[in-house]
Amino acid sequence: MRLFAAVLPPQSAVQELADAVRPLHALPQAAPLRWTALPTWHLTLAFLGQVEAEALPELSAGLDAAVAEHSAFELRLAGAGRFGDRALWAGVDGDTRALGRLAESVSAAVRRVGIDLDDRPFQGHLTLARSSTPRSAESARRRPGGPDLAPLADALAGFRGEPWQVATVQLMRSHLGAGPSHHERIDGWQLARARA
Incomplete structure (x- = not known):
């Protein structure tokens, strides 16, 4: 199974960001991009790659213990950036130190x-789009023919969504293949103060 651990923003935060991103699709720089689907929007804490099913019980127990050490905290989707000409992303602000500590514990x-x-x-981020141009060894630089993502990131730089509470961590399975990828929830854990 191809797995990752993530924080999933609430639907209201996803919709706010989707409304801000929609006009970007009409910009010329957007033409060569593969836009991620709203149901797959998440903040990756750790990408595990291929994991055997037999490892799941031990992995789940370890993640439960790690997540229990953290209290719920507040974030908002805000701003934007890019990884060279490979990916466009939305950023986060709020208690980003708590997010970083949570990612360290999960890892x-x-x-x-x-x-x-x-x-x-x-780096806490939510991937919005990826380039359809093959990746180069010099990923920080633009490739010949690669899209210029700077205008798209600049257009979203002022975005500030409403704050929301990070209360759970999810273990997700990514299904790849023909058509767009989709994600399936495998397990999840509440942060300490979010536990009832």
Whole structure:
């Protein structure tokens, strides 16, 4: 199974962002992009990659313990950025330090189960679109023919959604194949103060 741990924004926050993003689809720079579907919008805490089903009980127990160490906190979807010419994303503000600590705990729990993760620093973001141009070795630079995502990121720079409480972490399965990807919830855990 191809798995990731994530925070899912509430539907109201997703809709606010969708309303702000919709006009970007008409811009010329948007033509070569593959836009992500609203039901897949999330903030990735850790991408696990391929995981055997046999590892799920130990993984779930580890994630439950890791998430229980954190109290609920507030975020909002805000601003935008890009990873070179590869991806356009919406950012977050609010208690981003709490989000970073949660991502660290989740990653540590995943590693304790023996699942390798990449060592890239955590950056809270929600992927909006990806380039359909093949990735280059120099990912921070624009490739010849790659889309210029700067105008799209600039157009969203002033976006500030309503605040919402991060109360749960979800373990999600990504289904790839013909057509757009879709996600399936495998398990989930509430943060400490969100537990009743």
